Amino acid sequence: RKEVEQDPGPFNVPEGATVAFNCTYSNSASQSFFWYRQDCRKEPKLLMSVYSSGNEDGRFTAQLNRASQYISLLIRDSKLSDSATYLCVVGSGGSQGNLIFGKGTKLSVKP
Amino acid sequence: DAGITQSPRYKITETGRQVTLMCHQTWSHSYMFWYRQDLGHGLRLIYYSAAADITDKGEVPDGYVVSRSKTENFPLTLESATRSQTSVYFCASSDRGTTQYFGPGTRLLVL
Numbered sequence: 761r762k763e764v765e766q767d768p769g770p771f772n773v774p775e776g777a778t779v780a781f782n783c784t785y786s787n788s789a790s791q792s793f794f795w796y797r798q799d800c801r802k803e804p805k806l807l808m809s810v811y812s813s814g815n816e817d818g819r820f821t822a823q824l825n826r827a828s829q830y831i832s833l834l835i836r837d838s839k840l841s842d843s844a845t846y847l848c849v850v851g852s853g854g855s856q857g858n859l860i861f862g863k864g865t866k867l868s869v870k871p
Numbered sequence: 872d873a874g875i876t877q878s879p880r881y882k883i884t885e886t887g888r889q890v891t892l893m894c895h896q897t898w899s900h901s902y903m904f905w906y907r908q909d910l911g912h913g914l915r916l917i918y919y920s921a922a923a924d925i926t927d928k929g930e931v932p933d934g935y936v937v938s939r940s941k942t943e944n945f946p947l948t949l950e951s952a953t954r955s956q957t958s959v960y961f962c963a964s965s966d967r968g969t970t971q972y973f974g975p976g977t978r979l980l981v982l
Contacts, residue, residue: 792969803961803973804914847914851969858904858929859971863913 763787764862766848772868777838781865783831783848790860792851793824795833797844798864804847807833838869874898877962877974885982890949892977894962900972902965903945905929905937907958908976914961920945952981 766783773779785793793810808815810822810831821834831848848862875896884890894903905917906929916929918937926937934956936948945964949956959978963971 794970803976805973806970809970858916858919861906861914863911 763860764848764850766846766862766865768863768865770866770868772870773838774870775838775840777869778834778836779838779867780835781833781846781848781867783833783862785829785831785848785850785860787850787852787860788826788829790850790852792859793822793831794849794859795820795822795831796847796849796861798847799844804861807846835867838867840869840871843867843869875962875964875972875974877960877977879977880975881978883980883982884952886952886954888952890952890979892947892949892960892962892979894945894947894974896943896945896962896964896974898964898966898972899942900964900966901942902967902971903939904963904965904971905935905945905947906961906963907931907956908961909958917947917960949979952979954981957981 764785795807796804797807798804808817810824814823819836823832845864845866847864850860852858878893904919906914908914915931920926920939923942961976962974965971
């Protein structure tokens with residue numbers, strides 16, 4: 761089983777749509793969880809951390825289910841500028857701060 | 872606020888040549904990382920460093936050498952470049968071993 765798995769997409773949605781991405785991870789000892797965003801030919805950038813209680817940042821909502829080892833990202837009212845690849849990222853569980861990256865889910869928002 | 876920079880941004884070299892990719896951060900972050908990103912594989916950790924003079928192997932270290940004599944610099948050397956090392960290389964840094972911030976990347980082509 762791969763350590764962090766994501767649906768690669770692409771997800772093609774119209775502007776204003778709500779879209780959800782899911783991710784599963786294999787290491788039950790993981791303690792930190794993130795969503796990163798990567799634009800074409802650019803570096804990954806932190807979108808948001810994911811907390812056990814769930815958290816929201818504007819149009820973005822992240823959820824964590826430790827029992828099912830499952831992370832989600834919900835984007836409401838999609839904008840053209842949301843088009844990017846979204847990387848699910850999980851801490852390796854060690855003290856060295858290593859992160860395990862999913863391969864990413866590609867989102868394309870159309871007018 | 873320079874953040875984290877990488878040089879060169881683009882490099883073409885030939886098989887068998889030695890190549891060094893530079894990474895510099897101005898945040899005094901303790902942790903630094905080198906990743907490569909290839910289609911179908913996502914981001915894979917090559918080496919990481921928890922502090923000056925402390926380095927350790929990641930998932931794909933073969934063919935690479937790192938050093939960290941100063942906190943702010945973390946060069947990556949390909950001792951004898953091979954075509955399979957054609958990739959996009961990202962350097963990242965982290966303060967307390969959690970959220971990582973990425974440099975803009977170096978696109979390396981080995982002919």
